[in-house]
Amino acid sequence: MKISRKLVLHFPPRIVEQPVINNLIKDYDLSFNILKASIIPNQEGYVVLELSGEQDKYDSGIKYITSAGVKIESLSHSVLRNEDRCTQCGVCVSVCPTKAFILDQKTRLVVFDNNRCVACGLCIKACPPRAMELHF
Amino acid sequence: MTKTVAEINEKIKSGKAVVATAEEIIGIAREKGLARTARDVDVVTTGTFGPMCSSGVYLNLGHSKPRIKLGGGRASLNDVPAYTGFAAADLMIGANALPDDDPRNRVHPGEFNYGGGHVIEELVAGKDVRLVASAYGTDCYPRKQLETLINIKDVNEAVMFNPRNAYQNYNVAVNASDKTIYTYMGILKPRMSNANFCSAGQLSPLLNDPEYKTIGIGTRIFLGGGTGYVAWNGTQHNPSVPRTEQGVPKRGAGTLAVIGDLKEMDPRWVVGISMLGYGVTLAVGIGVPIPILDEKVLEKTLVTDADILAPVVDYSKTYPQREPDVLAEVSYADLKTGSFKLLGKDVACASLSSYSRAIEIAATLKDWISSGRFMLTEPVAHLPGPDAGIVFKPLNERR
Incomplete structure (x- = not known):
């Protein structure tokens, strides 16, 4: 069975210079689409990517990068909305490039669909009450 | 048939007042007709929740021992400068004030x-706020420095006073630059x-009483989750803008100056x-109740998003250069679909x-009135209307 997941990979400084993603693709036959990345030599780095392939290969691939020292987080847990601060205005709706915020025409509430989110961070500073939080 | 505010208040007191929000009233009147609705419904509630830049709070802190004269000195709350042009223990803080060391737009x-x-929100939330003040010292107010935590529950007065809120209609902003x-x-x-x-469009207070027939000085309102009053017309109150046939302004027009006890407010409504x-x-x-005195008052509250037109303005050039051009007019019905x-x-x-949130405010006010907790007031004076001959002035510089 083929699966596809959006992940945040955290690279500790000691492995930033290793070709971990290259090995992941070559040895586990997975395909990837990088959505966002920040990798600086000798510093911690992160890559936000969508990883797809056969379930068993995906599982072994994840096992490999984990053993290589990469910390994995699901993207849907990385950008969160603080519901106490959100005032349901709608500024995020026009700022978001992936349409992760939808204004429900009936309730007039802003729905955040974090499966569409690619963690670009544009909403974080655009949000007037600063309700959007990036957790990586 | 006509009603008076006093008659409506009698019904509120006995728990018999019929109240509808400015959204609900549209359907009710469509079903029952104007005459019957005007007879049956006593109050229509409105609501709006948005950035209101011209907002501020004044405080009376109580006197320190020994005393300090803040007036003419300097003071900050959580490093945000407060205005000290009043008497010894009075301070005012404006919503737009920034700490002196804020980088502002140095990195744009x-x-x-x-x-x-944020200071105002924290005060409302009951958090301690750090006051730092300095003064020049006098024989009667010898103290020159003061640093202390203050809390809304300990100060004598904490009053929200907003010189301009609740804009009746507003620009739609676009950017024509590259x-x-x-x-x-x-x-x-x-x-x-x-x-x-x-704008909250059809729920917005002044769009439901476009010619200020019932909303005036002294009108009791929902303000920040507590009770407040209309104190005056807001600054830049400009009733003389172009209007539709029903009298709905097609530009930013009337505004309200409002006042209310900050101690009663709730941080859900002051953010x-x-x-x-x-x-x-x-x-x-902000939520304003409209007493349904007669069919004419009712008719104005039936305004829908389709009836309200807003001007589209280019904020890259027209707005900053104070040019009058409007690119187009668009209705709130179209705006609320998410694309026009x-x-x-x-x-x-x-x-x-x-x-x-506007819906929630109108519903809360409806609940307050229906349950007899909130009585209506008659304005002690009216706001300047479309016939008042008000001219909206620009600042013409001179030397």
Whole structure:
């Protein structure tokens, strides 16, 4: 069975210079689409990517990068909305490039669909009450 | 048939008043007709929740021992400068005030993470706020330095006073330039790729009483979750703008100056906010009840989003250069679909004002009135109307 997941990979400084993603693709036959990345030599780095392939290969691939020292987080847990601060205005709706915020025409509430989110961070500073939080 | 405010108050007192929100009344009148609805319904409640930059709070802190004269000195609350032009123990803080060391727009667009609006929100939330003050010292007020935590529950008075709130209609902002701009109307992408608007439309207080027949000085209102009053017309109150046949202004028009006890307010309705590249401000919730005195008053509350037109203005050039051009007019019904046609092109749009919170305010006020907790007031004086001959003046510089 083929699966596809959006992940945040955290690279500790000691492995930033290793070709971990290259090995992941070559040895586990997975395909990837990088959505966002920040990798600086000798510093911690992160890559936000969508990883797809056969379930068993995906599982072994994840096992490999984990053993290589990469910390994995699901993207849907990385950008969160603080519901106490959100005032349901709608500024995020026009700022978001992936349409992760939808204004429900009936309730007039802003729905955040974090499966569409690619963690670009544009909403974080655009949000007037600063309700959007990036957790990586 | 006509009713008086006193008669409506009798019904409120006995728990028999019929109250509808400005949204609900549209359907009720459609079903029952104007005459019957005017007879049956006593009050229509409105609501709006959005950035209201011209907002502030004054405090009387109580006197320190020995005494200090803050008036003419300097003071800050959580590092945000407060105004000290009043008497010894009085301070005022404005929503847009920024700490002296805030980088502002030195790296553009500035983040503006904390300012007067946030201090006001923290006061309302009951958090301690740090007051630092210095004074020149007098025989009767010898103290020169003061640093202490203060809390809303300990000060004598904490009063919200907002010189301009609840704008009756507002611009729809777009950006016709080639680069992104950061405005008080939010982030505007180049080549008119998005538009932001800021009004509750058919729920907005002054759009339901467009000629200020019932809302006036002394009108009791929902302010920030507590009770407040209309104190005066707001600054820049401009009833003389073009109007539709039903009298609905097609531009930003009337405004309200409002006042209320901050101690009664709730941080859900008083929220410090940051506009990227612009500054800090305060989102405030306001709800105004409209007594249904007769069919004419009722008819005005039946306004729908389709009846209200807003001007589309270019914030890259027209607005900053104070040019009068309006690109187009668009209805709130169109704006609320999330996209509208502007000069032949589909433009995505979003609101700075929270419609779902506006609904909640109108519903809360309805509940207060229905349960007899909130009585209506008759205005002690009217706001200047379309016939008052008000001319909206620009600032003409001279030497």
